[in-house]
Amino acid sequence: MNRTGDTVLLVDGMALLFRAFYATSYGGYIMKTSAGIPTNAVYGFVKYFWDAVDTFNPSHVICCWDMGSRTFRAEKFDGYKANRAEPPGELIPQFDLVKDVVASFGVPNIGLEGYEADDCIGTLSRKHAEQSHVFVLTGDRDMLQLVDENVHVIFMKKGQSNYAVYNPDTLFAETNLKPAQIIDLKGLMGDPSDNYPGVKGIGEKTALKLLQEFESVEGILENIQSLSKSVRNKIESELDMLHLSRDLATIRRDIPIECGLHECVWSPDPESVRGMFETLEFGGLLKLIS
Incomplete structure (x- = not known):
């Protein structure tokens, strides 16, 4: 039951960042600052992130990340994700940069070596669903296993503000699966x-x-x-x-991470965000905080 009225948005940071990179680089053009730092994925990430917050109006927001280290799944099965190519060179510097941007919003960046962002989201969704309603923003269909009455999974679809939201009923209606x-x-x-x-x-x-x-x-x-x-x-x-x-x-729901509600209240400081946008030369996004 939702006893507090709080709504927690758990963001799959990797899913948004990769989606943003490929959506903005398919023509070969990579947005960069005047100093030559690539920023196209971060720029797109902010647009996706901000639109979801505007659409679902959470009271609390947490962003979860892979940590880039070998995970327990690869220890169990050598072939796990062994078919994945290295990320594009222009994306690599944006992994740290996007976390700086998320932090400028006052949003915690959560990750744990040896585990994936999915496991962080699984664990935090279980903890926060005890008292709050939880939304999971992702593009990863594996996350559908987390769905329950108080955990809804949001998929970004093509086009702005276009989402598919899964609860147990909509999941069953589409897939015939629990x-x-x-x-x-x-x-x-x-x-x-x-x-x-x-x-x-x-x-x-x-x-x-x-x-x-x-x-x-x-x-x-x-x-x-x-x-x-x-x-x-x-x-x-x-x-x-x-x-x-x-x-x-199986997404793990019991890994050793914590992020209490008091740590993730959605209340960004406009000056902090403005300063970050100006540093990254995101003039087109300044309207988001006006």
Whole structure:
């Protein structure tokens, strides 16, 4: 239950920053300051961030980040995200710069070495949903596993102020899945973007059919003798990878981070923000704080 009336917006900083970089660099032009510092991703990030705050009107805001270090998932499976290319050179200096901008808003930057931004968001969503309503702003469908009555996941869609907001009902209406089944779906079919395979030969269509019939991986395994010989053989020969893939897909909700409500009140100091925008030569964004 929402007992305080507070609304906490948890921002997937990596998702917004990468989206902003590619949205503003596809033509080959990279915005830079007069000193030559690339700023296109930060500029786009601010526009996305500010629009979401304006749209959802949170009382509290936290921004979560990957820390760039090897995570526990890579320790469990060497191939995890091994297919990812290095970030573009023009983006690299913007990783630290964007955090400075977020800090100028009075918003905490949260990350923990060995974990991903997803795990920070999962942990903070669980903690704050006990007393507040939580929105998660992202572009990552893995986050749908966090959905419950008091945690809604917001996806940015094409165009300004265009969002899809998922609660348990809208998630089920679109996918025919409950939040926990998102994890089992990834366990069965894998995730090419994160480079873990799931069960070889089981695609999305078969995985969805199995989950709709048997509810969960446990339900599938309890009824494995009733499956077709082909599907049964695939699952039995890949049991270890099924369990590992499901573990890799699971967002942790109990990592050792804290950010209390008193630390993340949305009340930016206009002079701090103006000073940062002027330093970065973001003249076009000054109207946001006027």
